[in-house]
Amino acid sequence: MSDNFDVIVIGGGPAGYPAAIRAAQNKLSVACIDEWKNRDGSAAFGGTCLNAGCIPSKALLESSELYHRALHEFATHGVKLDGVSFDVETMQKRKGGIVRGMTQGILTLFKGAGVTPLTGHGRLLAGRKVEFTGHDGARRILQAKHVVLASGSEPMPLRGVDFDGERIVDSWGALEFAAVPKRLCVIGAGVIGLELGSVWRRLGAETVVLEALEQFLPMADGQLAKEAARHFRKQGLDIRLGAKVTAAKVEKDGVHVSYADAKGAQTLVVDRLIVAIGRRPFTRNLLGEGTGVVLDARGFIQVDEQCRTGAEAVWAVGDCVRGPMLAHKGKEEGVGVADLIAGKYGHVNYNAIPSVIYTAPEIAWVGQTEEQLKAAGRAYKTGSFPFAASGRARAMEAGAGFCKIVADAASDEILGIHIIGPMAGELIAEAVLAMEYSASSEDLQRTIHAHPTLSEAVHEAALAADKRAIDIPNR
Numbered sequence: 448m449s450d451n452f453d454v455i456v457i458g459g460g461p462a463g464y465p466a467a468i469r470a471a472q473n474k475l476s477v478a479c480i481d482e483w484k485n486r487d488g489s490a491a492f493g494g495t496c497l498n499a500g501c502i503p504s505k506a507l508l509e510s511s512e513l514y515h516r517a518l519h520e521f522a523t524h525g526v527k528l529d530g531v532s533f534d535v536e537t538m539q540k541r542k543g544g545i546v547r548g549m550t551q552g553i554l555t556l557f558k559g560a561g562v563t564p565l566t567g568h569g570r571l572l573a574g575r576k577v578e579f580t581g582h583d584g585a586r587r588i589l590q591a592k593h594v595v596l597a598s599g600s601e602p603m604p605l606r607g608v609d610f611d612g613e614r615i616v617d618s619w620g621a622l623e624f625a626a627v628p629k630r631l632c633v634i635g636a637g638v639i640g641l642e643l644g645s646v647w648r649r650l651g652a653e654t655v656v657l658e659a660l661e662q663f664l665p666m667a668d669g670q671l672a673k674e675a676a677r678h679f680r681k682q683g684l685d686i687r688l689g690a691k692v693t694a695a696k697v698e699k700d701g702v703h704v705s706y707a708d709a710k711g712a713q714t715l716v717v718d719r720l721i722v723a724i725g726r727r728p729f730t731r732n733l734l735g736e737g738t739g740v741v742l743d744a745r746g747f748i749q750v751d752e753q754c755r756t757g758a759e760a761v762w763a764v765g766d767c768v769r770g771p772m773l774a775h776k777g778k779e780e781g782v783g784v785a786d787l788i789a790g791k792y793g794h795v796n797y798n799a800i801p802s803v804i805y806t807a808p809e810i811a812w813v814g815q816t817e818e819q820l821k822a823a824g825r826a827y828k829t830g831s832f833p834f835a836a837s838g839r840a841r842a843m844e845a846g847a848g849f850c851k852i853v854a855d856a857a858s859d860e861i862l863g864i865h866i867i868g869p870m871a872g873e874l875i876a877e878a879v880l881a882m883e884y885s886a887s888s889e890d891l892q893r894t895i896h897a898h899p900t901l902s903e904a905v906h907e908a909a910l911a912a913d914k915r916a917i918d919i920p921n922r
């Protein structure tokens with residue numbers, strides 16, 4: 448096999464593997480190096496997202512939600528069950544099968560596109576050489592015309608709280624529980640804390656979520672965050688805001704979690720503790736001497752708007768660079784870079800990256816919040832539509848939540864769409880497309896939405912922005 452490639456991608460997660468595939472589609476010779484090892488020692492492409500993030504968490508969210516609905520909702524539909532029970536082992540096996548299928552699928556995609564997969568460690572050296580050390584220990588020096596760094600991120604540790612892989616775990620550990628903990632604590636009411644807290648809460652764990660900030664979901668629209676907090680608390684998630692964790696220790700009777708809130712020092716004893724306080728860029732042993740690649744103060748690889756590192760023909764994409772740590776953001780960067788390398792147009796619209804939290808109800812948004820627009824002094828108008836007024840949502844027994852559109856007061860351009868409710872993560876795609884095309888709320892108003900669908904909520908919210916909603920009173 449040749450040791451010379453047009454493009455070498457280091458990292459085979461959702462940023463790296465699409466970069467490799469697109470580069471191969473652009474008729475370049477490509478290798479993709481990935482060092483991921485599963486707990487059983489097997490190598491797998493797909494990175495955090497496919498192996499220990501997006502996909503396994505959604506598999507468990509789906510299983511636990513089905514159980515929860517069978518327990519609490521089926522009777523409303525007149526569906527009678529003689530007792531409902533669940534089996535964590537089956538849920539975990541199903542999850543494992545989905546993950547295996549998806550990660551092995553990447554190898555099939557590589558084969559089809561002509562990408563050379565290399566399992567092991569990659570290290571960038573000066574002059575776009577890459578030192579590759581296979582999982583078998585064999586070392587080779589490869590040469591590339593372009594290198595794409597896509598090394599991803601890792602969980603942020605918390606001082607005073609040491610992972611033991613058993614009682615005190617990170618998000619990967621929390622996806623692997625073999626049984627439902629009776630008492631669970633999650634540190635951090637961020638996306639991971641809410642999604643994984645929901646999984647285990649639905650299956651019966653008494654779940655406390657400790658959040659250092661006083662404000663719940665500060666990155667989301669305020670009205671959305673308020674509605675979300677109300678639903679999560681109703682579901683039994685004990686979310687304690689302004690609770691800063693200082694230490695945790697494993698004792699005989701459980702994990703003793705120490706935290707400080709407005710009332711002073713507090714202690715909580717639980718069976719399992721999940722630390723989900725954010726992620727940090729992963730660049731350990733990635734860069735050799737004299738590469739010219741620079742890390743910023745927080746450890747992210749410095750890049751410009753087009754993901755150029757500043758070192759000639761070395762690019763970086765995904766969680767290891769600035770911007771939201773999201774799989775779809777990394778994918779767009781990877782594909783964009785692969786097109787730029789081939790001399791084509793490559794562009795990521797950072798103003799239209801959707802965020803989704805896969806709880807029930809789901810939460811999704813794109814663009815700016817009312818709070819951000821107020822702070823910027825921009826005049827805007829809003830239109831909202833509650834799912835309680837949607838026939839389809841009511842038929843689904845999913846009338847909680849709303850869709851809100853924020854548009855410029857003068858030009859009517861859509862500035863943000865914020866949804867909490869059924870399938871919000873799917874509905875947001877229309878909002879992203881609208882923003883991508885710089886649509887006005889009138890454009891959405893004049894777009895026919897099938898009846899009865901959840902998407903009518905987006906349509907009616909757009910109409911409400913001009914007080915022309917049909918299915919709710921206009922105020």
Ligand code: FAD
Nearest residue numbers: 458460461462482494495500501569599765766772773774
């Ligand atoms: P990664 O996925 O971390 O992949 C990097 C890869 O590079 C890894 O396989 C790593 O082993 C490899 N690597 C690193 N250094 C080297 C090296 N020197 N040599 C060889 N290989 C190397 N995002 C969403 O958009 N939606 C979700 O629903 C979602 N859910 C999540 C749930 C959880 C529990 C977690 C933890 C994250 C979730 N995320 C989600 C975030 C998402 O997983 C990340 O944004 C995404 O994986 C980043 O992709 P990446 O390719 O940049 O990095």
Ligand code: NAD
Nearest residue numbers: 635637638639640657658659691692723724725726772803
């Ligand atoms: P996060 O940044 O979303 O939330 C971490 C939370 O922990 C914050 O609210 C923070 O204030 C809190 N915190 C920090 N230190 C604390 C302390 N000492 N005590 C109590 N609380 C503390 O991070 P995350 O939930 O770990 O997720 C990491 C990344 O993974 C995110 O950037 C997210 O984008 C990504 N992710 C995305 C999805 C999705 O798209 N659905 C799902 C999971 C993860």
